[in-house]
């Protein structure tokens with residue numbers, strides 16, 4: 344802080360020469376260059392005097408300058424900034440050094456942001472300051488700019504940030520907008536102190552890919568882009584980040600970018616993914632997914648010889664069910680069978696609807712005898728289910744099933760499928776309501 348900095352306590356001999364008989368040309372030139380005004384405060388009578396530049400800046404009436412004291416100065420300060428100003432002045436009476444940025448109601452009725460700093464010019468024999476010298480800059484434009492920037496940062500649906508990897512690869516976040524807390528559970532100040540707060544809030548499964556993407560972007564200076572999960576207030580959410588890197592002369596890399604929430608988009612993508620894999624009526628996997636899963640199991644069998652079987656199922660006389668009880672009742676039967684699969688099969692089993700009233704079960708780690716037993720259990724349970732015909736009575740439906748176990752490492756999907764289909768055909772031909 345300035346007030347503790349010996350550089351800002353003026354040497355008394357210099358002070359006497361340069362200030363007592365007026366502002367020196369050198370000082371005048373410097374102040375003119377930085378556009379600052381100057382004041383002097385005599386603590387003995389509390390009087391404040393200002394130079395012409397300060398008078399022009401504040402536009403106070405001439406008679407006000409004649410009697411200007413610290414109290415009348417304070418009265419012109421914005422109520423929200425006054426406590427800070429007074430606290431600084433209390434301190435300055437002992438230390439001589441003062442620094443504050445505050446709004447002042449100027450003589451032309453304008454509110455101006457002032458940056459005000461002082462140092463000790465003279466001291467009493469007991470060492471307490473007797474005369475302070477201060478410079479004042481009009482920082483209204485800068486403050487307004489910052490205010491606009493803060494508003495803008497708040498209205499952006501995400502975090503605006505600056506991220507730095509120094510030449511040794513150490514990360515830091517010199518700037519993050521206030522919403523960083525919603526994303527990573529830490530304030531901009533905390534994140535500025537400790538960049539790991541951000542990295543620790545990233546899902547363990549995503550952390551490595553985030554770090555790799557940052558290092559790739561640093562090496563190639565291509566835009567950084569990554570999607571990952573982060574934790575705030577105890578829950579995970581999906582975020583997407585984009586930033587543009589720049590290499591600094593000291594070897595560090597600086598990214599300016601944006602991170603925003605993509606939970607809704609991720610949920611939509613997941614819904615679409617599920618829809619593309621499942622059958623709408625029953626919620627079971629569709630034919631496309633069944634075929635893909637079968638190819639996977641066949642490849643696993645070819646590599647490791649892991650047994651698996653398929654069961655092809657077809658409802659008996661289903662056309663009659665529709666014709667007698669209506670299409671809606673038929674739909675309810677299909678849904679009833681799907682519910683039975685979900686209830687009786689293991690999580691590792693895959694149940695799908697391969698066609699209108701045709702289903703296929705993929706049973707990893709199950710041989711033909713096991714598959715037959717599962718099919719038999721399902722057949723029996725299904726034949727006992729009663730369906731509402733919508734006319735105060737119920738009906739039952741049966742199913743036929745064909746089982747085939749994967750037997751040869753070179754067997755292809757269509758052969759296995761044809762064998763299961765052949766077994767199903769046999770079950771139908773032998774009178775239905777059975778497993779072959």
Ligand SMILES: Nc1nc2c(ncn2[C@@H]2O[C@H](COP(=O)(O)OP(=O)(O)OP(=O)(O)O)[C@@H](O)[C@H]2O)c(=O)[nH]1
Pocket residue numbers: 624657658659660661662663665669670671672673674677698699700771775
């Ligand atoms: N309600 C309903 N019916 C369907 C659906 N998909 C297919 N079906 C019907 O399933 C019936 C299948 O009839 P078929 O292929 O003749 O077979 P089946 O009557 O079951 O006779 P078998 O298989 O020989 O026992 C047809 O009437 C289709 O309209 C569906 O999503 N909902």
